[in-house]
Structure formats: structure tokens, C-alpha cells
Amino acid sequence: MNTIINKDKKIAIIGCGYWGTIITKTLIELGLKNIFIYDSSAKNLHALKKKYNTVKIIKNYSKILFDKDLTNLFFATPPSMNYSLVKQAIINNKIIFLEKPGVNKSSDLNKLIKLNKKFNSRVMFGYVYCFSDHIKYIKKIISKNVLGKLLYINFQRQNLGPIRNDVDVTYDLTSHDLSIILFLFGKLPKKISHIKYPILKKNLCDISNLHMKLDNTFIDINNNWINPTKIRKINIVGSKKMLSFDEMDLVNPIRIYNKYAKYPKIHEFNKKFFEAKALIYLGKNFSPKIKSSQSLLNEIKYFLKLKKKDRPITDFLFSLKILKFLETI
Ligand SMILES: NC(=O)c1ccc[n+]([C@@H]2O[C@H](COP(=O)([O-])OP(=O)(O)OC[C@H]3O[C@@H](n4cnc5c(N)ncnc54)[C@H](O)[C@@H]3O)[C@@H](O)[C@H]2O)c1
Structure with missing residues (x-):
């Protein structure tokens, strides 16, 4: 997968807490120019804007959903919030990066899988160690x-x-x-x-x-x-x-x-x-000398280069296996 990343791509980060901030930092390091941020907490939203002033605030989630040019969404929101947020993103055909473990119930994940069969959106889960x-x-x-x-x-x-x-x-x-x-x-x-x-x-x-x-x-x-x-x-x-x-x-x-x-x-x-x-x-x-770069950087690059036909390593099935296992312990 050697495609070049389109740095003008419009990208949104949903959830500007601890991990959303690190994702934003990484996207800026990668040279992405059109980064939009959204959070239900005005405090967290403004704290992230203060840290990286080139990012643009969006105050309404539906604005992200209805902007056809805003293609790639990163979700760094709590798992209990993700089902309804991601459901709408799938319906609006977004390219989705959903932080692990995705949602907090495998039944919700199954519903998203079923929904995605109809809309065929690209969905990748943020299991960062698979990119280490x-x-x-x-x-x-x-x-x-x-x-x-x-x-x-x-x-x-x-x-x-x-x-x-x-x-x-x-x-x-x-x-x-x-x-x-x-x-x-x-x-x-x-x-x-x-x-x-x-x-x-x-x-x-x-x-x-x-x-x-x-x-x-x-x-x-x-x-x-x-x-x-x-x-x-x-x-x-x-x-x-x-x-x-x-x-x-x-x-x-x-x-x-x-x-x-x-x-x-x-x-x-x-x-x-x-x-x-x-x-x-x-x-x-x-101790072997291993040429390594930041796992999150590798992961985000991989996500941004995904093509329509590609099936991400950390796809729905990967995440479903983990969620189902967690429900049995
Ligand atoms: N891959 C990793 O190594 C790694 C590390 C840390 C966290 N994470 C994952 O990232 C996700 C977020 O974790 P965190 O530590 O950043 O949590 P956090 O609590 O610091 O941040 C979550 C943010 O989401 C916002 N939020 C909550 N509900 C929302 C909604 N409905 N709409 C918009 N924004 C909403 C909160 O206001 C908050 O700013 C979790 O799924 C977690 O598992 C992954």
C-alpha cells in the first residue's frame, strides 16, 4: 500500500479528550491541512483548539455528517457513545476510524455490521498494536x-x-x-x-x-x-x-x-x-535493532491510504472476535 496521502483531505476528529488530542497531533505531523474537531464538551473542544490552532471547530455533529467533502472521521469517543454516532456516519457513507474496543456490546457491533452491508462504508478499528x-x-x-x-x-x-x-x-x-x-x-x-x-x-x-x-x-x-x-x-x-x-x-x-x-x-x-x-x-x-516508527503514525497512514476495495487488518470481524471474547469472561 504505497499510495500517497492526500494532505488536503477534509478530516474530522470526534472526541477531543486524551486520545483524540494525540490523534490530532499525529494528523498535524503527517501534514494534513483540513482538520475539523467536534466534541460534546465545549471545554474539551476549546482546549484542543488552543493547543493546535490550525484545526477548525465544528459545533454540530450533523454538519460533519452532511458535508460530502468531509470524508474521513476519527472517533475517539467513549465506547458507550459510539453506537449511535457511528451508525449515522455509516448511513452517510463516511470512511470511519473507530477507536478500540469500538462499542461496548457485541450486539451493537452486529447491528453496525448489518447496517454496513447496505451502505458499504469503510470502517477500521483502532487497535494500534497491530501497527507496531x-x-x-x-x-x-x-x-x-x-x-x-x-x-x-x-x-x-x-x-x-x-x-x-x-x-x-x-x-x-x-x-x-x-x-x-x-x-x-x-x-x-x-x-x-x-x-x-x-x-x-x-x-x-x-x-x-x-x-x-x-x-x-x-x-x-x-x-x-x-x-x-x-x-x-x-x-x-x-x-x-x-x-x-x-x-x-x-x-x-x-x-x-x-x-x-x-x-x-x-x-x-x-x-x-x-x-x-x-x-x-x-x-x-x-537485543535486535529494529527500525521502528510510532505505531499510531503507522496506523493512521494505513487508514488514510485505504482504498474502497481494501479490507483493513482491524476490520469489523477482528473487533467482533475481541468483543465476543470479552463477553465470555
Ligand atoms: N489505542 C489506544 O492506545 C488508546 C489509548 C487511549 C484511549 N483509546 C480509546 O479512545 C477512546 C477515547 O478515550 P480517551 O482516553 O480519549 O477518553 P476521554 O474521556 O479523554 O475523551 C473522550 C472525549 O469524547 C467526548 N464525548 C463523549 N461523548 C461524546 C459525544 N456523544 N459526542 C462527541 N463527543 C463526546 C468527551 O467529551 C471527551 O472529550 C476510547 O475508546 C479509548 O478506548 C485508545
């Missing part, structure tokens, strides 16, 4: 069998906030980790057990520990939005090597450890000892 050069590298390493058999994967995504009040920590954070699993393996694991704690508010969990199995690989996802420090880690334990991805390490985010643990085969261990002890192999580690 580091995650793409990990996918390559796994497909080349560098790590050997995958025995265990652990995802840790923790921080203090943002704390949502319309969805729990699984819709907000676990959805990211599930998108990485879906991107790496083309399928989602089966749940073994799930422990979640509602701490700040009844019926909305703040901490989630999800235990799963994908074929022969055990997978845990630990999410927490009331953690004092920011942790973004993936550890992969293979039968030949181990890999760690620490997003917070800006110098060497990926390390490949030439390490493994295994029990010797029965004929290999010293018969004098009754019990077979696990052997631990410690070899050299290395």
Missing part, C-alpha cells in the same frame, strides 16, 4: 520458530489510569492484549479462569487476571489501572529461547534470551540421582 513494528518483529520471530515451541506468554499492562466509567479494565486494556494475540496467531485462546476485582466502584473491575490456553501455550494477561507505575510488558517463554518486550524501555525494548529450562530425558540424567532435576541453560542474550 515491534509486534510485527515478534510475529516474524515466532513464525521462524526462533523461540522453539511456545510454552507460556505473559502480558502485563498496568498503570494509574485512565480509569473509565463506562467500561471495565478488560474492555479498555485486555482488548489491547487480545488484539496482539489475534494479530500474532490469527485466533484467540480459550479461557481457563478469570479473576477480577472491582475496587473503586461496584460492578466495574479495576484489576483483571486472565488465564488462558492457546493450543499448547498457556497465556496470562494481567491488567490493572490502579497501579502506581506504568508497566507494558510481554514475556514469551519458548522451548529454545525466551523473548521479552518492554515498551517502557526506549533503548532495547526487545530482548531475546538464549535461555531455557527443561527436564532431561530419562536416559540423559544421572541414574545415581533418583529425581530428575530441571536443567537450566543460560546462553548469550541479544
Whole structure:
């Protein structure tokens, strides 16, 4: 997909909070000249305008919908608000970028899918890790069998906030980790057990520990939005090597450890000892130099270059699989 982005394209950002501001910044960096912003909160709308004064404020959502030249819409609004906003955008044939997890019910997503069969709008979901050069590298390493058999994967995504009040920590954070699993393996694991704690508010969990199995690989996802420090880690334990991805390490985010643990085969261990002890192999580690650019920049470029016939990687089906999984845990 090497098309050049039309910098004069008219674009609107709906939702000018934390993530809408970052999307706006990225669009400006990409050189887009006609950026319009809309938010139901006048305070947030004006705060974004103050930050980037070249953007233009639109005070009425229907103005966006009825402007035929305003083709591409970015939704960075809370999932509970998205169904009705996006429904109208589909009917008006907009090209839609909808931040993860999209909506908060798979039944609503199914209704949007059905509606879109009639209107055939382009819809892509904002699962930013599918556009990360580091995650793409990990996918390559796994497909080349560098790590050997995958025995265990652990995802840790923790921080203090943002704390949502319309969805729990699984819709907000676990959805990211599930998108990485879906991107790496083309399928989602089966749940073994799930422990979640509602701490700040009844019926909305703040901490989630999800235990799963994908074929022969055990997978845990630990999410927490009331953690004092920011942790973004993936550890992969293979039968030949181990890999760690620490997003917070800006110098060497990926390390490949030439390490493994295994029990010797029965004929290999010293018969004098009754019990077979696990052997631990410690070899050299290395940190690959990966040419990477910002994942959000990659993602937005991909979206802006989508053609009518293209099916985005993070399409309706991708998002539906994640939402349905979240509803079963
Ligand atoms: N990909 C990522 O890494 C990432 C990171 C953060 C957030 N997000 C996603 O972005 C979305 C927004 O998150 P956020 O952190 O920016 O939230 P936020 O609360 O900071 O911002 C949401 C904005 O939407 C506005 N809004 C609410 N209802 C609206 C409506 N009906 N019409 C117009 N505007 C409305 C609010 O006033 C607010 O300004 C969520 O879906 C979240 O999951 C993604």
C-alpha cells in the first residue's frame, strides 16, 4: 500500500479528550491541512483548539455528517457513545476510524455490521498494536520458530489510569492484549479462569487476571489501572529461547534470551540421582535493532491510504472476535 496521502483531505476528529488530542497531533505531523474537531464538551473542544490552532471547530455533529467533502472521521469517543454516532456516519457513507474496543456490546457491533452491508462504508478499528513494528518483529520471530515451541506468554499492562466509567479494565486494556494475540496467531485462546476485582466502584473491575490456553501455550494477561507505575510488558517463554518486550524501555525494548529450562530425558540424567532435576541453560542474550516508527503514525497512514476495495487488518470481524471474547469472561 504505497499510495500517497492526500494532505488536503477534509478530516474530522470526534472526541477531543486524551486520545483524540494525540490523534490530532499525529494528523498535524503527517501534514494534513483540513482538520475539523467536534466534541460534546465545549471545554474539551476549546482546549484542543488552543493547543493546535490550525484545526477548525465544528459545533454540530450533523454538519460533519452532511458535508460530502468531509470524508474521513476519527472517533475517539467513549465506547458507550459510539453506537449511535457511528451508525449515522455509516448511513452517510463516511470512511470511519473507530477507536478500540469500538462499542461496548457485541450486539451493537452486529447491528453496525448489518447496517454496513447496505451502505458499504469503510470502517477500521483502532487497535494500534497491530501497527507496531515491534509486534510485527515478534510475529516474524515466532513464525521462524526462533523461540522453539511456545510454552507460556505473559502480558502485563498496568498503570494509574485512565480509569473509565463506562467500561471495565478488560474492555479498555485486555482488548489491547487480545488484539496482539489475534494479530500474532490469527485466533484467540480459550479461557481457563478469570479473576477480577472491582475496587473503586461496584460492578466495574479495576484489576483483571486472565488465564488462558492457546493450543499448547498457556497465556496470562494481567491488567490493572490502579497501579502506581506504568508497566507494558510481554514475556514469551519458548522451548529454545525466551523473548521479552518492554515498551517502557526506549533503548532495547526487545530482548531475546538464549535461555531455557527443561527436564532431561530419562536416559540423559544421572541414574545415581533418583529425581530428575530441571536443567537450566543460560546462553548469550541479544537485543535486535529494529527500525521502528510510532505505531499510531503507522496506523493512521494505513487508514488514510485505504482504498474502497481494501479490507483493513482491524476490520469489523477482528473487533467482533475481541468483543465476543470479552463477553465470555
Ligand atoms: N489505542 C489506544 O492506545 C488508546 C489509548 C487511549 C484511549 N483509546 C480509546 O479512545 C477512546 C477515547 O478515550 P480517551 O482516553 O480519549 O477518553 P476521554 O474521556 O479523554 O475523551 C473522550 C472525549 O469524547 C467526548 N464525548 C463523549 N461523548 C461524546 C459525544 N456523544 N459526542 C462527541 N463527543 C463526546 C468527551 O467529551 C471527551 O472529550 C476510547 O475508546 C479509548 O478506548 C485508545
